[in-house]
Amino acid sequence: MKRSFRTPQDNWIVWLLFALPAVVVYAVFMAFPVVNSMRLSFFSGSGYSLNNFVGFDNYVRLFTDSEISKRFWCAFRNNWIFFGITMLVQNSIGLLFALILTGKPLKGKGFFRTIIFIPVTLSVLVTGYIWKLILNPQWGALNILLSKIGLSSLALPWLGDPRSALVAVTLVSAWQWVGMPTMMFIAGLERIPEDLFESAQIDGAGIWRIFAKVKLPLLMPIVGIVTVLTFVGNFNAFDVVYAMEGANGPPDYSTDLMGTFFYRTGIAGQHPVGIPDMGLGAAVATVTFLVLFAGILIAGRLTGERNEDPGRSGAERRA
Amino acid sequence: MRASIGIRDRSKPFKYLALGLWSLLVLFPLWTMLVNSFKFKNDIYLDPFGLPRAFNIGGYQTVFHNSPFPRYFLNSLVVTVVSIALILFLGSLAAYSCVRWRSRLARWIYLFFVAGLTVPIKIGSVNLLQIMISLGLLDTTMSVVPVYVAMGLPIAVYTLFEFIRGLPEELTEAALIDGTGPFRIYRSIIVPLVRPALATVAIFNLVPIWNDLWFPLIFIRKDDQRTLILGVTRLFGEYQTDWSKILAVLSLSCVPVILLYLAMAKQFIAGLTAGAVKG
Numbered sequence: 001m002k003r004s005f006r007t008p009q010d011n012w013i014v015w016l017l018f019a020l021p022a023v024v025v026y027a028v029f030m031a032f033p034v035v036n037s038m039r040l041s042f043f044s045g046s047g048y049s050l051n052n053f054v055g056f057d058n059y060v061r062l063f064t065d066s067e068i069s070k071r072f073w074c075a076f077r078n079n080w081i082f083f084g085i086t087m088l089v090q091n092s093i094g095l096l097f098a099l100i101l102t103g104k105p106l107k108g109k110g111f112f113r114t115i116i117f118i119p120v121t122l123s124v125l126v127t128g129y130i131w132k133l134i135l136n137p138q139w140g141a142l143n144i145l146l147s148k149i150g151l152s153s154l155a156l157p158w159l160g161d162p163r164s165a166l167v168a169v170t171l172v173s174a175w176q177w178v179g180m181p182t183m184m185f186i187a188g189l190e191r192i193p194e195d196l197f198e199s200a201q202i203d204g205a206g207i208w209r210i211f212a213k214v215k216l217p218l219l220m221p222i223v224g225i226v227t228v229l230t231f232v233g234n235f236n237a238f239d240v241v242y243a244m245e246g247a248n249g250p251p252d253y254s255t256d257l258m259g260t261f262f263y264r265t266g267i268a269g270q271h272p273v274g275i276p277d278m279g280l281g282a283a284v285a286t287v288t289f290l291v292l293f294a295g296i297l298i299a300g301r302l303t304g305e306r307n308e309d310p311g312r313s314g315a316e317r318r319a
Numbered sequence: 320m321r322a323s324i325g326i327r328d329r330s331k332p333f334k335y336l337a338l339g340l341w342s343l344l345v346l347f348p349l350w351t352m353l354v355n356s357f358k359f360k361n362d363i364y365l366d367p368f369g370l371p372r373a374f375n376i377g378g379y380q381t382v383f384h385n386s387p388f389p390r391y392f393l394n395s396l397v398v399t400v401v402s403i404a405l406i407l408f409l410g411s412l413a414a415y416s417c418v419r420w421r422s423r424l425a426r427w428i429y430l431f432f433v434a435g436l437t438v439p440i441k442i443g444s445v446n447l448l449q450i451m452i453s454l455g456l457l458d459t460t461m462s463v464v465p466v467y468v469a470m471g472l473p474i475a476v477y478t479l480f481e482f483i484r485g486l487p488e489e490l491t492e493a494a495l496i497d498g499t500g501p502f503r504i505y506r507s508i509i510v511p512l513v514r515p516a517l518a519t520v521a522i523f524n525l526v527p528i529w530n531d532l533w534f535p536l537i538f539i540r541k542d543d544q545r546t547l548i549l550g551v552t553r554l555f556g557e558y559q560t561d562w563s564k565i566l567a568v569l570s571l572s573c574v575p576v577i578l579l580y581l582a583m584a585k586q587f588i589a590g591l592t593a594g595a596v597k598g
Contacts, residue, residue, distance in 0.1 A: 011501070012420065012422060014500075014501050014502075015416045015419070015420035015422075015425065015501075016416075016420075016424075018412045018413065018415060018416035018420075018501070018505075019412070019413045019416040019417065019420070019425070019428050021409050021412070021413075022409040022410060022412065022413035022432075022472055022476065023413065023428060023431070025405075025409060025465060025468050025469050025472065026431075026432065026435065026469045026472045026473070027431075028450075028465075028469070029447070029450070029465045029466050029468070029469035030435055030438075030440050030443065030466075030469035030470060030472075031431070031435065032443075032446070033440075033443030033444075033446040033447045033450060034438055034440065034442050034443035034446075035443075036443070036446040037442060037443045037444070037445045037446040038442075040445055040446060048448065048449055048452055049449070050449075093341075096337070097337075097338070097341070100334045100337065100338065103334075104328045104330075104331075105328075106331070106334060106335075108338075112338045112342060113584075113588065114581070114584045115341075115342045115345050115346065116341065116342075116345065117580075117584070117587070117588050117591075118345055118349075118577065118580065119345060120526075120591060121526050121576050121577070121580045121587060121591075122530070122573050122576060122577070123529075123530035123532070123548050123551075123572065123573065123576075124530065124532070125530075125532050125548050125551055125552065126530075126548070126551060126569055126572050126573050127348070127573075129551070129554070129555075129569060130348045130349075130351075130352050130569060131348060133352075133565075134348055134351065139364060141351050141367045141368070144367055145368075175344065175345075178341075179588075180591075180592065183588050183591075183592045184592055187592065207330075232437075232439060236439050236441055238441075238532075238533060239532045239533070242532070242552075259441075262444075263537075266444065266445050267444065267445075267448070267537050278445045278448075278449075281444075281445050282445045282446075285441070285442045285443075285444065285445060286442075288442065289438075289442045292439070296437065
């Protein structure tokens with residue numbers, strides 16, 4: 001800006017007043033509570049007020065109390081399984097659809113894009129309930145369908161069996177979110193200059209070679225963003241389990257995740273605590289935050305090294 | 320790719336098969352929900368997939384005339400509209416200030432917002448619950464609004480900052496020489512120009528706010544203060560076997576979003592993925 005004349009540009013009070021309302025709301029209702037919840041993990045108290053400083057006591061209980069630590073590690077482990085299956089199923093299906101929808105001419109591309117993305121716009125609670133009804137072992141639509149086509153041996157209580165419940169819940173979550181990686185991979189693939197494929201094709205490279213040698217390396221930054229988004233989303237997941245199974249993560253805690261464990265300890269006061277234990281809840285939230293933070297750093301390291309484009313680091317920060 | 324036109328694409332049937340099967344998998348649950356919401360109980364058991372033989376709108380009638388759901392719907396509408404209006408207004412003012420205010424403080428304010436893009440606000444739930452109690456907002460519909468606004472501001476400031484920075488400065492300078500005040504410039508020059516970015520930010524926030532369960536669940540227990548999604552959690556407790564009612568409520572809570580989405584699918588897809596890929 002040329003400083004040849006004095007303008008209201010120099011009036012810092014006006015600019016401060018413009019920024020202030022947003023800064024105040026964001027600081028009071030987001031930045032402060034997030035930081036303060038970590039501080040509160042060092043306190044205990046009764047009801048909703050926490051005023052006894054107890055040092056690391058909440059963390060000690062979280063990791064050593066037999067019942068609490070058992071539930072914590074169970075939820076932690078389940079959450080990793082949830083994440084693993086999501087990466088495997090949701091994100092590879094997303095990549096596959098993105099490759100199909102950006103590849104050779106195909107009728108109805110726009111139609112399929114629209115359909116694939118529908119569930120993303122719906123409430124997780126509502127889709128969770130719909131799938132719970134469909135999967136009901138007695139009168140659910142899935143089992144009626146299975147017995148109609150002669151596969152009634154597959155008509156099982158998927159949500160009631162500890163061996164299959166977590167997988168079923170994860171697949172419903174993958175069904176819901178598959179549109180996200182699909183659209184992100186499409187955006188990434190559309191940015192790859194077309195002559196790159198053409199020269200590879202002229203060199204006689206097949207579809208698989210073009211994918212492995214040209215497309216995938218160029219997609220690595222998007223793979224990183226998708227991984228981070230999935231990771232953050234999965235370790236904050238709550239609604240899907242709450243809708244399909246309940247806050248206790250039944251059957252036998254097999255669908256208990258960090259989100260449901262946090263809800264029970266810090267907010268609702270259900271097993272393994274009798275009444276809301278907000279200090280312990282704050283400790284659970286802090287541990288979740290540290291796990292997320294470490295995960296984001298590692299994912300950024302793994303996929304970020306391949307590109308030195310400075311514009312990219314901004315995108316990763318945001319994801 | 321264009322070079323391959325004319326050569327038959329042998330993988331085409333498999334592509335259609337994959338996309339077609341997935342489309343069925345997406346539409347099947349929604350179809351089942353919708354058609355059965357219009358059926359009588361016996362017909363649901365007899366034929367859960369076909370069109371209703373006889374229309375039963377009893378479920379919808381009870382929902383509209385004799386249930387708290389219209390109230391929940393209204394609560395959600397107010398929460399969503401107020402939150403998004405505030406996000407757009409406060410966010411664009413702050414973004415405008417961050418772009419045009421040449422000072423180190425403005426740079427820090429911008430970075431303060433950007434830092435919030437990665438942090439899931441749920442981490443702060445324990446303290447937010449205490450804040451709502453001390454503000455006397457617990458058990459009120461409006462308690463969720465400040466949280467949603469705070470949650471939406473980082474992406475709003477980030478997106479609008481980029482957009483406003485891309486505007487030619489001459490546009491505002493001309494007005495400045497005429498002695499127009501900054502708020503006039505904001506209202507009559509900046510806002511009309513950033514409208515596309517405002518739409519993106521609005522859509523990005525619309526879906527998570529309308530669909531949110533977590534904050535209503537932990538803040539609101541009073542019946543008439545519930546949002547629609549929190550209201551839906553009551554379904555299975557209270558209307559255990561009233562299928563047409565359960566399905567009517569589920570249909571009513573997603574059909575508006577689906578219709579809005581179908582009307583502006585492009586903007587929705589762009590808006591909802593905007594937070595992630597733009598680098």
